[in-house]
Amino acid sequence: MRLYALAVYLFLYLPIAVIALFSFNAGRHASQFTGFSVQWYGKALSNPFVMEALWTSFVVALSSALIASVFGTMAALALQGVRGRVRAVADALIYVAVMVPGIVIGIATLIALVTLFGWINPLLARLAPEGQAPQLSMGYGSLIAAHALFSMALVIIILRARLAGMDRSLMEASADLYAPPFATFRQVTLPLIFPGILAGFLLSFTFSFDDFIIAFFVAGSETTLPIYVFSSIRRGVTPEINAIGTMVLAVSLLLLVAAQIILRSGARRGES
Amino acid sequence: MQRRLSTWLLLAPAGVWFAVMLVLPLCFVLVFSFGEREAAGGYVPAFTLEQYANLPTRGKAFLNTLILAPLGTLLSLLIAYPLAYFLAMRANPKWRTMLLILVIVPFWTSILIRSYAWIFILGGQGLPALIEWLGFGEVRLINTPFAVLTGIVYGYLPLMVLPVYVSLERLDKRLLEASADLGAPPLQGFLQVTLPLSLPGVATGCMLVFILLMGEFLIPAMLGGGKVFFIGNALVDLFLQSRNWAFGAAVAVTLVLIMLVTDTLYMWLMRRLGGAREDVSLM
Secondary structure, three states, X not given: OHHHHHHHHHHHHHHHHHHHHHOOEOOOOOOOOOOEOOHHHHHHHOXXXXXXXXXXXXXXXXXXXXXXXXXXXXXXXXXXXXXXXXXXXXXXXXXXXXXXXXHHHHHHHHHHHHHHHHXXXXXXXXXXXXXXXXXXXXXXXXXXXXXXXXXXXXXXXXHHHHHHOOOHHHHHHHXXXXXXXXHHHHHHXXXXXXXXXXXXXXXXXXXXXXXXXXXXXXXXXXXXXXXXXXXXXXXXXXXXXXXHHHHHHHHHHHHHHHHHHHHHHHHHHHHO | OXXXXXXHHHHHHHHHHHHHHHHHHHHHHHHHOOOEEOOOOEEEOOOOOHHHHOHHHHHHHHHHXXXXXXXXXXXXXXXXXXXXXXXXXXXXXXXXXXXXXXXXXXXXXXXXXXXXXXXXXXXXXXXXXXXHHOOOOOOOOOOOHHHHHXXXXXXXXXXXXXXXXXXXXXXXXXXXXXXHHOOOOHHHHHHXXXXXXXXXXXXXXXXXXXXXXXXXXXXXXXXXXXXXXXXXXHHHHXXXXXXXXXXXXXXXXXXXXXXXXHHHHHHHHHHHHOOOOOOOOXX
């Protein structure tokens, strides 16, 4: 039994370890390790395409995670006191956002936005003076908006679980002591749910940073890091991809560990 | 009254976001699926069922998905169940949480990089080169159904382990003691007590994995090399290469419909099994 578990853990982690190991390989081939070198990391980090894709991914992940955390928190707080039809609609929308495959979300967003832009752009052109009309197109905006949607659903789910497990008497006590609603929120509710918000933010960032399929459809002329990696794999396996992959995995692992620690320590404080 | 207003104000941004970025786009897909293709690629408004009649031209993608997704789900279950059993019943409680986190963590890291790891391992310079060097002759692993299934199991195993673990962990251990006290051998105890009681977790895990596999693109694209392709790959081809939006929309609607049907069937089955749906959180 124990041996079996060990085998499964090896299966889960060995491929990742192989990538990490061979990112330090001096030679090009997977079949032999010819010596230790960090040259592929140097190559990756001095490649302007990699750096530009990394920057795009970072901006999109940060913006979408921020938007999702703020709006998602607001929605989760509001949904606490909502029952009936509004609640049912909200639940259905969150369920759909999480369950519809990313590829369908990506396609739907692509055709909807391209069509909408096709309607709006001529209007803008008519409003603005000759040749100065802003043109809407797919890019940073559509990437951030699409990622923020999924992340918002994620934040709402995490926060609802937290709010459900929270001691309501604290908020009632604060209200009984004549604290205005906003003061109660700032001094009681927010500190209690903050770990949840932070964990939601980190998970959202990780999701956006790692997402390939939605970005593939809505990125327009922009290239995120996963899109860059995908297209370079198509051109052939290189040790440079091993180095980029190792760095990407390291970033997500760090964020995940942080999110876990925050959620767990927060849960303990919430119980006491 | 003031409370109601503040509720609506708090809900407004998320509400608008879901309306514009989720409901509206899904409606667009539905409308487009009844449309026609523009000669240069793109979409012409129309109301025709022609796109749905054309679905059989992509039959291979549907067939592959409908064979490999259930097969991948089953394989994941067969590998995940003993591990979940070990974690819930046999593992040292001190290490249990840590071991569980170790299973889930890979799921939250880039599936792209994790699939790439298998290209690297199964590709010509990896395992096959090693096997040839050992004298077992030439083998091809990459771009086969085997490679795609490996990638699937590798990618979705964590999602299967978790719900099975949760239902096994909640199981009342006294039932097993009672079964043993009444003289049932361990295997019989497992088959008559543990297995039936873990079925809700099994069903949840299978459902989650199956749903995600139905929309899979990356794993077949990376490990199937154009030979083993899913509906997701057909969709990418239709939207980004041949720009046949109307037909692509019809394929997407059909995909969502298949998922809805399976989901409803699952809910019905769960009610028959008598188990309430487990709430499984991934964090």
